[in-house]
Amino acid sequence: xxxxxxxxxxxxxxxxxxxxxxxxxxxxxxxxxxxxSGGDADSEDVTNSGxxxxxFGVDPAAPLDVxxxxxxxxxxxxxxxxxVMYNEKFPDAxxxxxxxxxxxxxxxxxxxxxxxxxxxxxxxxxxxxIDALVNDGLLAELTPLLEAPSIDDPNLTVQETLVDxxxxxxxxxxxxxxxxxxxxxxxxxxxxxxxEDQGWTxxxxxxxxxxxxxxxxxxxxxxxxxxxxxxxxxxxxxxTLAARHGGRDVSVAIDNLEPKxxxxxxxxxxxxxxxxxxxxxxVLKGTPGINHIDSQTKFNNREAAFLPCGSWLANEQIDVxxxxxxxSAIGIPPLEGSVQPELVWSSGEEPFVVPEHAKNKPGAYxxxxxxxxxxxxxxxxxxxxxxxxxxxxxxxxxxxxxLASLVTTAxxxxxxxxxxxxxxxxxxxxxxxxELMAGKITPDEFIGVAQKxxxxxAKSDVEKFTQEY
Amino acid sequence: MFVASFxxxxxxxxxxxxxxxxIQAFQISLTDWSGYTTGFNYIxxxxxxxxxxxxxxxxxxxxxxxxxxxxxLPVIVxxxxxxxxxxxxxxxxxxxxxxxxxxAGFYKIVYFFPQVLATAIIAIxxxxxxxxxxxxxxxxxxxxxxxxxxxxxGFMGSTSLVLPGIIAVMVWSSVGFxxxxxxxxxxxxxxxxxxxxxxxxxSRTKTFFQITLPLLWESVQTAWIYxxxxxxxxxxxxxxxxxxxxxxxxxxxxxxxxxxxxxxxSGNDAGMASAIGVVLFLAVLILTVVSLRVTxxxxxxx
Numbered sequence: 001x002x003x004x005x006x007x008x009x010x011x012x013x014x015x016x017x018x019x020x021x022x023x024x025x026x027x028x029x030x031x032x033x034x035x036x037s038g039g040d041a042d043s044e045d046v047t048n049s050g051x052x053x054x055x056f057g058v059d060p061a062a063p064l065d066v067x068x069x070x071x072x073x074x075x076x077x078x079x080x081x082x083x084v085m086y087n088e089k090f091p092d093a094x095x096x097x098x099x100x101x102x103x104x105x106x107x108x109x110x111x112x113x114x115x116x117x118x119x120x121x122x123x124x125x126x127x128x129x130i131d132a133l134v135n136d137g138l139l140a141e142l143t144p145l146l147e148a149p150s151i152d153d154p155n156l157t158v159q160e161t162l163v164d165x166x167x168x169x170x171x172x173x174x175x176x177x178x179x180x181x182x183x184x185x186x187x188x189x190x191x192x193x194x195x196e197d198q199g200w201t202x203x204x205x206x207x208x209x210x211x212x213x214x215x216x217x218x219x220x221x222x223x224x225x226x227x228x229x230x231x232x233x234x235x236x237x238x239x240t241l242a243a244r245h246g247g248r249d250v251s252v253a254i255d256n257l258e259p260k261x262x263x264x265x266x267x268x269x270x271x272x273x274x275x276x277x278x279x280x281x282x283v284l285k286g287t288p289g290i291n292h293i294d295s296q297t298k299f300n301n302r303e304a305a306f307l308p309c310g311s312w313l314a315n316e317q318i319d320v321x322x323x324x325x326x327x328s329a330i331g332i333p334p335l336e337g338s339v340q341p342e343l344v345w346s347s348g349e350e351p352f353v354v355p356e357h358a359k360n361k362p363g364a365y366x367x368x369x370x371x372x373x374x375x376x377x378x379x380x381x382x383x384x385x386x387x388x389x390x391x392x393x394x395x396x397x398x399x400x401x402x403l404a405s406l407v408t409t410a411x412x413x414x415x416x417x418x419x420x421x422x423x424x425x426x427x428x429x430x431x432x433x434x435e436l437m438a439g440k441i442t443p444d445e446f447i448g449v450a451q452k453x454x455x456x457x458a459k460s461d462v463e464k465f466t467q468e469y
Numbered sequence: 470m471f472v473a474s475f476x477x478x479x480x481x482x483x484x485x486x487x488x489x490x491x492i493q494a495f496q497i498s499l500t501d502w503s504g505y506t507t508g509f510n511y512i513x514x515x516x517x518x519x520x521x522x523x524x525x526x527x528x529x530x531x532x533x534x535x536x537x538x539x540x541x542l543p544v545i546v547x548x549x550x551x552x553x554x555x556x557x558x559x560x561x562x563x564x565x566x567x568x569x570x571x572x573a574g575f576y577k578i579v580y581f582f583p584q585v586l587a588t589a590i591i592a593i594x595x596x597x598x599x600x601x602x603x604x605x606x607x608x609x610x611x612x613x614x615x616x617x618x619x620x621x622x623g624f625m626g627s628t629s630l631v632l633p634g635i636i637a638v639m640v641w642s643s644v645g646f647x648x649x650x651x652x653x654x655x656x657x658x659x660x661x662x663x664x665x666x667x668x669x670x671x672s673r674t675k676t677f678f679q680i681t682l683p684l685l686w687e688s689v690q691t692a693w694i695y696x697x698x699x700x701x702x703x704x705x706x707x708x709x710x711x712x713x714x715x716x717x718x719x720x721x722x723x724x725x726x727x728x729x730x731x732x733x734x735s736g737n738d739a740g741m742a743s744a745i746g747v748v749l750f751l752a753v754l755i756l757t758v759v760s761l762r763v764t765x766x767x768x769x770x771x
Contacts, residue, residue, distance in 0.1 A: 104733055111505040128505070132737035136506045228626060229712035286601030289626020291712070294604045423735050424524035431718035438622065456524055 081379035102126035116355035180348025186236030192326030222284035225304035241270035504739035516744035550647035
């Protein structure tokens with residue numbers, strides 16, 4: 001199986017290309033003929049020798065197969081940056097590069113063939129769920145990389161050069177499987193120019209938010225809008241209101257599927273606060289039925305004052321927003337009595353993984369180590385206009401800097417995981433979140449649905465993950 | 470023997486490319502294959518049992534909505550197509566020769582228009598039409614303008630209107646084809662039968678039910694089967710038009726979408742996808758046999 005002859009391979013490819021729909025599933029399963037469970041390709045374990053130059057023992061002539069997601073960050077940072085750096089170090093290595101928009105559709109057959117790429121940027125709407133890959137034993141652990149000496153300072157390990165806590169979203173049961181490379185998070189955006197013209201100041205508490213919303217509404221502008229068709233844009237508002245009020249433990253309990261975690265007082269207050277936005281008429285009409293592009297357009301047109309969205313927003317809108325638009329971010333204003341009012345949902349995003357059966361694993365680790373050098377990080381900031389998870393970088397991009405400034409200390413950064421970990425939870429609770437925001441169900445009903453969904457995941461035989469801080 | 474040897478290649482290809490994948494769907498439905506590993510374990514009929522727990526709420530809503538479309542779509546499309554075809558071919562003025570209403574040729578072309586559009590384009594156009602008034606949705610804005618009740622969040626944002634909305638688009642895009650199909654079948658009915666009926670003083674309605682429909686029965690039966698196949702699909706429209714590709718709140722999930730989500734989407738369970746495919750296959754098989762039996766009529770020669 002480790003070396004399928006070419007005719008076998010092309011036959012398989014032919015099958016996969018021809019048989020569509022349901023038929024495609026069995027087609028890829030043709031491998032059953034040549035592989036049984038556990039009979040996977042040989043995979044060498046990569047170890048870190050501690051050598052600062054070539055800690056993983058990369059074969060300088062081995063080709064490196066890189067797949068980059070074609071999204072907001074583009075692929076220039078890889079093709080004109082990291083890959084050039086890799087080739088400078090190993091001039092004989094051929095780099096096989098692909099830029100893909102739909103990662104799952106293009107990479108699934110490669111995984112099923114036992115021929116995955118060496119480095120995979122598993123991102124976007126068509127990303128492959130990392131937990132599923134971890135469950136199937138298809139991803140390599142990144143510990144050797146994190147323990148290897150950093151390129152810039154051999155006295156430090158790679159992990160020591162990263163911002164504290166940023167690896168969290170890539171950790172599955174205590175081990176890092178995904179390197180979430182770009183620094184990102186969620187915030188409530190507003191237009192600094194509009195606020196200045198109108199004499200409004202960004203609210204610092206939820207009560208101020210409500211008072212300001214009344215004022216904004218009087219001025220003929222809708223206070224809030226959001227991507228109603230994509231309810232996952234709303235998780236940050238709910239989680240952060242709750243976790244700011246009751247402390248990070250509220251979110252940890254939820255992620256760990258503890259009984260009655262959703263029925264916590266802070267979650268109730270958070271759900272009630274979000275519900276009141278629609279209830280008081282503070283949400284732009286029709287918002288529950290619009291998508292992210294519509295909501296962003298309304299926001300750019302200054303038809304709505306606040307928009308909850310991720311850190312990528314400002315960059316994405318540079319060419320679209322009016323020239324005098326001042327993209328400004330706040331964390332969702334905390335409820336009265338909040339114990340951790342500065343908590344911000346922030347962590348690494350854009351997961352890079354190394355498949356367990358990659359042909360050039362040492363090269364893949366080295367590629368990631370190059371990405372995590374100062375030079376590699378600088379190139380990413382220039383080409384993709386986003387900070388990386390590397391410590392002490394100079395952030396020149398204003399919105400990114402604004403977001404970075406929201407996180408004051410490592411204790412104030414957190415990253416809820418529940419909806420990412422358990423698709424069963426997401427499919428049940430996310431529609432309920434949308435209905436809560438649309439005013440179709442009450443906060444109590446929402447909490448009921450979320451608790452029931454969490455309980456059913458806890459009871460099911462799905463592999464469980466734990467959140468640790 | 471020599472002649473039969475020519476068949477080896479096409480039959481072999483057919484077996485390899487068509488029959489094998491079908492058989493493999495059955496095989497994979499008995500495994501826990503995620504779709505990513507090179508191997509898998511056999512788990513018996515677990516997928517067929519676990520399917521109905523449906524924690525992701527794809528399967529049961531999917532079967533329900535596909536069932537609704539399967540019942541509603543062929544009836545509406547065939548009724549409308551027959552009515553229009555009758556009017557365009559036979560329903561003209563009641564004196565003189567048998568002909569359609571005035572401008573029949575023009576109407577035929579107009580009705581056929583949607584058929585030449587790719588489904589993806591139809592989905593994009595209708596998604597715009599169905600949007601909330603805030604973002605310029607044509608239909609809701611029009612209803613608002615004339616003071617009728619309208620969905621504030623658009624048709625695709627409403628749990629009760631999303632499925633009827635999808636069905637309406639399916640009807641809109643298929644009526645034209647069946648109109649033309651029935652028209653040509655009607656053209657094959659001898660004129661003198663109609664003339665005789667007219668001399669006897671039969672009304673339009675009576676002519677339709679006593680003459681046109683019985684003589685078209687075989688065409689209707691064929692249309693029914695084709696429309697059943699279209700109804701089982703619905704997947705492209707749902708994926709392109711509805712929020713969360715089956716939402717809001719799973720109120721437009723279709724079975725094709727559920728299979729896709731398990732096989733290639735966030736479900737990561739090719740075994741389950743195949744199991745649903747097998748259930749669907751059996752359901753379609755039974756439905757086809759039953760409907761062919763039920764609609765069987767004596768053939769009328771003319």
